[in-house]
Amino acid sequence: MTGELADYVALAAIVGVVGTGYFIFASFAFGAGYQPTPGGAVTSMLALAEVGPNDRVIDLGAGTGAIVFRAARHRGAHVLGVEVEPIRVAILRLRRAIGGPRDRVELSWGNLFDIDLRRATVVTCFLWPGAMERLKPRFEAQLPPGARVVSHWHKVPGWVPEQVDLPHQVYLYRWPEAGRAGAG
Numbered sequence: 463m464t465g466e467l468a469d470y471v472a473l474a475a476i477v478g479v480v481g482t483g484y485f486i487f488a489s490f491a492f493g494a495g496y497q498p499t500p501g502g503a504v505t506s507m508l509a510l511a512e513v514g515p516n517d518r519v520i521d522l523g524a525g526t527g528a529i530v531f532r533a534a535r536h537r538g539a540h541v542l543g544v545e546v547e548p549i550r551v552a553i554l555r556l557r558r559a560i561g562g563p564r565d566r567v568e569l570s571w572g573n574l575f576d577i578d579l580r581r582a583t584v585v586t587c588f589l590w591p592g593a594m595e596r597l598k599p600r601f602e603a604q605l606p607p608g609a610r611v612v613s614h615w616h617k618v619p620g621w622v623p624e625q626v627d628l629p630h631q632v633y634l635y636r637w638p639e640a641g642r643a644g645a646g
């Protein structure tokens with residue numbers, strides 16, 4: 463390998479490592495890094511929450527849309543995906559533009575802690591424990607009775623799940639029962 467070629471290879475490797483690191487870890491500062499929800503966990507989340515055409519789902523931290531598009535396409539729900547990282551927002555917009563359904567997928571580039579949850583019937587999340595801790599008072603203040611929260615990996619602290627799928631690390635909560643059970 464010539465010296466010049468070696469320089470290009472080294473530069474490409476550095477750009478690749480830095481770019482991948484940015485893509486996965488930069489959003490840690492906001493509440494979670496990036497890791498797509500595995501397919502089996504998505505299936506379980508949507509099944510446990512019994513997501514259907516009458517639901518308004520909010521995916522907090524939508525990533526590249528693993529939950530958003532499955533809920534809209536396979537379950538017929540209206541879905542709002544909220545994502546803070548701009549490259550993932552661009553991917554989400556591209557996926558909606560190419561595959562739709564445009565009338566049932568709404569996308570918001572912004573901070574999930576600013577989202578109004580009062581119209582949600584189902585909230586989905588795959589976030590870090592600190593984010594779940596911060597979300598809990600927002601859930602309790604804003605979720606309408608009967609709303610389901612379904613989380614992959616991390617629990618809502620202090621709440622009691624109605625159902626747990628341990629192999630897929632999925633926790634289903636129903637508000638306000640989950641909060642009352644936790645208080646008692």
Ligand SMILES: C[S@@+](CC[C@H](N)C(=O)[O-])C[C@H]1O[C@@H](n2cnc3c(N)ncnc32)[C@H](O)[C@@H]1O
Pocket residue numbers: 489490492493494495496497498499521522523524525526527528529530544545546547550572573574575587588589
């Ligand atoms: C573990 S990924 C989950 C991705 C997605 N829910 C899925 O099903 O594949 C968490 C996502 O939350 C996003 N995120 C983290 N903090 C956020 C915040 N405060 N507001 C909006 N999005 C956030 C990250 O950028 C990342 O894409």
